[in-house]
Amino acid sequence: MKNITTTDELAAFCAQAREHPYVTVDTEFLRERTYYSKLCLVQLAMPGEGAGTAALVDPIAGDLSLDPLYELFADTSVVKVFHAARQDLEIFQVDAGVIPQPLFDTQVAAMVCGFGEQVGYETLVRRIARAQLDKTSRFTDWSRRPLSEAQMKYALADVTHLRRIYEYLAKELEKTGRHTWVAEELATLTDPETYVTRPEDAWKRIKTRNGSGRYLAVVRELARFRESHAQARNMPRNRVLKDDALLELAATKPATVQDLHKSRLLLREARKGDVADGILAAVKSGLDCPDGDLPKPDKSREKLQVNPALADLLRVLLKGKAESYGVASKLIATAADLDALAGGLRDVPALSGWRHDVFGADAIRLCEGRIALRAKGSVIEVVEL
Known part of the structure; x- marks a missing residue:
């Protein structure tokens, strides 16, 4: 195993990896206290069993640029293998606008190959690699340094066993001719639009039973403010305003700070300063929305007469x-x-x-x-x- 902390070391490993048909990739990150994921570790492995075939890339302990990794991601002669890749890909897309190509997701491939719904990595390790994972470091703070031997071993297992899993699933797909099935499933994952969150569309993720256009306009503006504020300050959206509080505000339509203090669900921090000002401005914007611009709920399926x-x-x-x-x-x-x-x-x-x-x-x-x-x-x- 290599513990990479410099750009030169990463460039050397990536150059070696580009001599192989595939490389396995995983990440460790934190997102509990931020809007965007904080990348803490990148795990890489290439075919082979030697000590130098796998590496931990440490962007926290070292002073390195991930550019050599992104160059590897752009090399279409090397398949980039992930398991349940969506969150990993979001990190790279947000950080550098890079989506690895070509991509292979073993979770998707396993579903196509009959391993069940949303099959976990641990299951594939047990059933294909015939190994067991040490789960003691599953819940850990990956931002803290130094990493323990147990943490490094756990992180490395996420890419070393993945080699055997990929090779097995690739052969199964070759036998069945279902490569195109997997490719169709991966089209969404490899589309940069998948990882774009536009504040003006954030309201569509909020479940509400009230179909009033004016009510939905206030929901839209509150959701827009929340998303913009969270993105600008890199903080979780629920730390700004939780969904239930947002819906309460859309119903009560506060006009003053004093009105905000009457809310049962609003966080204390949201009753003052920039957040309070943003909430009040959003409510007013929703109430002032011209009738022709009011959002309309999707009722197409509500009218279905299901047999x-x-x-x-x-x-x-x-x-x-x-x-x-x-x-x-x-x-x-x-x-x-x-x-x-x-x-x-x-x-x-x-x-x-x-x-x-x-x-x-x-x-x-x-x-x-x-x-x-x-x-x-x-x-x-x-x-x-």
């Missing part, structure tokens, strides 16, 4: 298809997809790409009464009508 019997049949078809293809059922279609299909909608992910071939085409035929389902032992068969 419950058809939805149940679609669930049976999905289960049969998932078992037949050895693919996690939730990767093929969600419960919301099935209800949408049973309600007559056709603009759902389950009807596009590889999902259409595996499930979607027969799902449509089932909805249209052109096929039936038959149980033969434990197998669900499609019967032409």
Whole structure:
């Protein structure tokens, strides 16, 4: 194992890694007290078993630039292998506008290869690498130095076992010809837009039962302020304003600081200073919003007349298809997809790409009464009508 703390050391390791077909990557970070993740450690491993084939890159203890790593990420001759890559990729995209290419996510590949829903790294280590992980350092403060031997061993295991897992899953995909399935799933992960959070759209993540346009306008402006304030000060959005307090404020529409003190849910720090001023300005902006600019809730699915019997049949078809293809059922279609299909909608992910071939085409035929389902032992068969 190499403990890299300088740019020259990182450049040398990355140059060596570029001589191999793939490199495994993981990160350790903290996000509890910040808006953006604080990168604490990068783990890398290339094929082989020697001591020099794996490294811990320490951006805290050392004075280094990650530019050599980003150059490796841009080298399309080397596959970058992650497990559950989304949070790792967000760090690199926010830090340097870099998305590793080409990308391989072993969690996605494992779901395609029949290892179940959202399969964890520990499960793959046990089932594929035939090893056990030492979990004693799972919950640790990765920003503190020096790192203990146990911490370094734990962090390194996240990329050393990943080599065996990647090689196994890559062979399975080669056998089944499902590389394109994984590629479709990774398209969202490799899209920089995935990691962009726009304050003006933040309100769409907040669940509310009130569909009033004026109420939603205040929710929108409060959410916009919260997101902008959190981003500018690199602090968690809930440290500015929690969702339940935001919804309370949208309902009570405070106009003065004294009104803020009447809130049951507002944090004490939010009742004064910049946050209080921002809240009051946001409420006023929402109330002053022209009628033509009021947000409209998405009610397209509220009007669905879901046929419950058809939805149940679609669930049976999905289960049969998932078992037949050895693919996690939730990767093929969600419960919301099935209800949408049973309600007559056709603009759902389950009807596009590889999902259409595996499930979607027969799902449509089932909805249209052109096929039936038959149980033969434990197998669900499609019967032409």
